Structures are given as structure tokens and as C-alpha cells.
Amino acid sequence: MKYIIFNWKSYLNLKESVKLSKIISGFKKSKKFKIISAPNNFFHLALSEKFKKNLYATQNFDLDGRGASTGSLDISHLIENKIKYTIIGHSEMRSNHGENDKIVSKKLELSINNKLIPIVCIGESLNIYKSKKTKSYLRSQINTIFKKTEKYDQIILAYEPLWSIGTGLTPELSEIDDICKFLSKILEKYTFKKINILYGGSVNLSNISEILNLQFVNGVLVGSASTKSSFIKYFK
Numbered sequence: 097m098k099y100i101i102f103n104w105k106s107y108l109n110l111k112e113s114v115k116l117s118k119i120i121s122g123f124k125k126s127k128k129f130k131i132i133s134a135p136n137n138f139f140h141l142a143l144s145e146k147f148k149k150n151l152y153a154t155q156n157f158d159l160d161g162r163g164a165s166t167g168s169l170d171i172s173h174l175i176e177n178k179i180k181y182t183i184i185g186h187s188e189m190r191s192n193h194g195e196n197d198k199i200v201s202k203k204l205e206l207s208i209n210n211k212l213i214p215i216v217c218i219g220e221s222l223n224i225y226k227s228k229k230t231k232s233y234l235r236s237q238i239n240t241i242f243k244k245t246e247k248y249d250q251i252i253l254a255y256e257p258l259w260s261i262g263t264g265l266t267p268e269l270s271e272i273d274d275i276c277k278f279l280s281k282i283l284e285k286y287t288f289k290k291i292n293i294l295y296g297g298s299v300n301l302s303n304i305s306e307i308l309n310l311q312f313v314n315g316v317l318v319g320s321a322s323t324k325s326s327f328i329k330y331f332k
């Protein structure tokens with residue numbers, strides 16, 4: 097079974113998000129795919145109320161977002177509203193809102209303690225990729241984010257090379273598989289009930305089947321392509 101996560105970012109309005117959710121809600125229960133959509137946080141509750149069988153993730157939450165914190169989304173609001181999944185550490189939260197691996201680590205701990213399933217994003221810049229330092233960079237991200245003393249429940253880890261997000265560029269298929277294999281190896285020193293490693297970055301209709309066929313890839317995190325009904329229908 098492969099995880100298929102649609103990150104709708106802030107591409108869609110409510111009407112468009114409803115339209116795509118309706119398509120997903122019409123799919124037969126599948127043993128092949130587990131589909132989770134991450135709509136704009138503002139639409140999350142309206143959609144999960146309307147499409148009760150669909151799975152939804154928030155795109156983020158804030159640390160210390162309760163009380164005098166204008167504009168924040170606190171984890172307590174997620175829990176109160178029975179939200180099951182949350183993306184943490186997406187590259188756009190990192191570049192636009194100063195999120196870093198230390199913050200990601202704190203958010204991870206909070207989400208685990210509150211039984212929210214985290215979708216943790218990591219990935220290297222183009223410079224790091226070009227200088228062939230991807231593995232050592234990812235290793236240092238993992239070591240900052242995860243703790244050996246923690247017993248983690250279910251975690252989804254998404255490998256999203258920053259240079260691949262929204263560019264139409266992807267690593268070679270063999271590189272994606274090799275990195276996901278490497279990640280599962282270095283994660284062995286941590287304790288997880290369940291860990292799934294996904295690939296994200298310029299996944300589309302022309303590369304989806306090859307990526308999903310890779311041995312060490314447990315699914316995909318898809319941005320812009322996932323806002324198209326033609327792409328979504330691939331998973332029916």
C-alpha cells in the first residue's frame with residue numbers, strides 16, 4: 097500500500113477543493129493507495145465535515161500558538177477538531193516562515209505526544225545536490241529532527257529535494273530509490289511503530305507510475321499536479 101498525499105498548498109479556493117474532494121470520495125476503498133489531502137488550512141474543517149470518509153492533513157501548525165498569538169494555528173485546535181495528519185517542515189514553511197530542523201523536531205514531538213500523525217519533510221538544496229553532499233545533509237537533518245530516546249508512533253517522512261519542488265526537475269529514479277533506501281537505513285537507530293518514506297517534488301502523470309514502482313518509496317507527496325482532476329483520477 098502506497099501513501100498518496102496531495103498538498104494543495106494555497107492553489108485552490110474552497111469550491112475547487114470541494115470538487116477534488118468529491119472525486120476522491122467517489123473512489124472505491126483501495127488496498128493499493130491511501131489518499132490524504134492537505135487543503136489550505138482554512139478549508140480543512142469544512143471539507144472534513146462534508147467528506148467524512150476522506151483523509152485530510154493540515155499543512156502546518158504553530159508552536160506556542162495559543163493565547164495572545166494573532167494569526168497562529170495551535171496544535172490544540174487541531175486536536176480539538178480531531179485532525180489526524182499534519183505536514184511539518186515543508187520547504188515553503190522553511191523558506192517563507194523561518195521553520196528549521198530544531199523547530200521541526202519540537203513540532204514532531206508535540207504531534208507524536210498528541211497522537212497526530214506527522215508528515216515530516218526534508219530535502220537538500222541544488223547546491224548540496226550538485227556538490228554530492230545530499231546524504232550527509234539528510235543525515236544531519238534526521239539527527240536534528242529525531243531523538244534516540246523517543247519511542248515514535250507512526251511517522252511519514254517525505255524526501256523532497258528543494259530544487260525539485262515546482263521546477264519540473266526530479267532526481268533520476270535510481271537516485272530517488274537510493275536516497276529512500278539510505279533514509280530507511282539511517283532511521284534504524286530510532287524507534288518507530290511504523291515509518292513510511294515518501295518522495296515529493298515535481299511528481300506528475302508522466303512519472304507517477306515509475307516512482308510508485310520504486311522499491312524503497314512508500315508513496316508520494318504531490319503539489320501542483322494534485323490540483324488537477326486528471327491526476328487525481330489516476331488513483332481511482
Ligand code: 13P
Pocket residue numbers: 103186256260261262263264296297298299317318319320321
Ligand atoms: P510540486 O509537486 O508542485 O513540485 O510540489 C511538491 C511539494 O512541495 C509537495 O509538498
